[in-house]
Amino acid sequence: METVFKYTLTLLITTVAGFQAVQVISRYVFETPMMGLEEMALIPTMWLYILGAVNASREDTQIRANVLDVFLKTDRARHWLAVFSETISLAISGWLTWWAWDYFKYANRVWKESPTLYIPTIIYEAALFLGLMVMTLYVGWHLLKHLRTLLAGGEAHRVDTIPEPAEVTEFKLLTEEQKGEKFHG
Secondary structure: OHHHHHHHHHHHHHHHHHHHHHHHHHHHHOOOOOOOHHHHHHHHHHHHHHHHHHHHHHHOOOOOOOHHHHHOOOHHHHHHHHHHHHHHHHHHHHHHHHHHHHHHHHHHHHOOEOOOOOOEOHHHHHHHHHHHHHHHHHHHHHHHHHHHHHHOOOOOOOOOOOOOOHHHHHHHHHHHHHHHHHHHO
């Protein structure tokens, strides 16, 4: 699955960059903008954004503010926090997916087309619903992994594979040094 995302996202970002390069060259070098290029660029751009978000959800590498992790002492407590946050994420993701489904049904019913090239807009409007649906499935899968770890004893290694930021390590070292000074100073 990683290979599919790697090549698909690379192809999409290359396509978007190519469209932008052609538009810049045609507009500023030849002083003749290409009509409809923005409409064509919208399709890979939307899919790039949505599939990038799906990939981050698959890898469980979304941007987070893991402030509470610093204060939690055990892996079990971290898993309980992860279960809590994944449950909230699942509820919000499910709600957004429901809204995207309603929008997808609307877009399918009215069948809009782009103004210049008459491209059916459903091609990129479907990306939102499909992407949110897959992200919701991945959030549910990560929630099940955390629950399984808790039910198995909860002291297993952390589920996420994100390395600890240097700031957190430095903070821990500073607090340990201060504790040592209190007892030895």
